[in-house]
Amino acid sequence: MAEILYFEPSPDSFGFPYSLIKWVEGQLLDRVFSSQDTAAVEQVAHSVGVTLAAIGTYRFIQPGLIDHNLEISLPFSSTADSWASFIRQCLDGHTGQHLGEGWSERLGQLVTENSPFLNQLPDTPSLVHADFKGPNILVHQAKEGWQVAAV
Numbered sequence: 761m762a763e764i765l766y767f768e769p770s771p772d773s774f775g776f777p778y779s780l781i782k783w784v785e786g787q788l789l790d791r792v793f794s795s796q797d798t799a800a801v802e803q804v805a806h807s808v809g810v811t812l813a814a815i816g817t818y819r820f821i822q823p824g825l826i827d828h829n830l831e832i833s834l835p836f837s838s839t840a841d842s843w844a845s846f847i848r849q850c851l852d853g854h855t856g857q858h859l860g861e862g863w864s865e866r867l868g869q870l871v872t873e874n875s876p877f878l879n880q881l882p883d884t885p886s887l888v889h890a891d892f893k894g895p896n897i898l899v900h901q902a903k904e905g906w907q908v909a910a911v
Contacts, residue, residue, distance in 0.1 A: 767828045786898030786909035793894060803906035804899050811897075811908045818887035830887075840878035847871045 763782040771777055792804050820826075824835035836842060848868055850856070856864040889911060898909040 784898055784910040786900040789897040789899050790894035800906050807907045815889055816886050820885040823885040840875040843878055844871050844875035
C-alpha cells in the first residue's frame with residue numbers, strides 16, 4: 761500500500777478533500793494486463809488477488825464509512841432492506857442520472873429481486889476497496905516476479 765503522508769478530509773481549503781501519498785515506482789496494472797506476456801499477467805493476477813484478500817482481513821465492529829484513522833465515522837445498518845434502500849436512493853440521485861432511466865430501472869429491479877440474498881452473508885464487516893480496478897493499482901517487477909506495488 762502507498763504510504764499516506766497527509767490526509768485532509770475537509771473540502772474547506774481547496775473545495776475537495778485530498779491526500780498526499782509517497783511516490784511509488786511502478787506501472788498501471790492495466791498496462792501489464794494488456795501486454796502479451798502471459799507469465800507476467802499470471803504473476804500479477806495472483807499478487808492482486810493476495811492483496812485484495814489482505815484488505816478484506818481488516819475487520820470492524822459494525823458496517824459504515826471510515827475516517828482517516830480507520831474508525832467507523834458514519835455507521836449504517838447491515839440489513840438487506842437498508843442496503844437495497846441505499847442503492848435505490850443512489851439510483852434516484854446522481855447515479856441514476858448517469859446511468860439513465862432504463863439502466864436505473866433494470867438495476868433497481870435486480871436489487872429488489874436479489875436483496876434477500878444479502879441476509880445470508882456472514883455478519884462480519886470488513887474493509888473493502890470501493891474502487892479496486894486496474895487504473896488504481898500500481899505493479900512492479902521484483903526478483904520474485906510481478907507484484908502489487910501500491911493500491
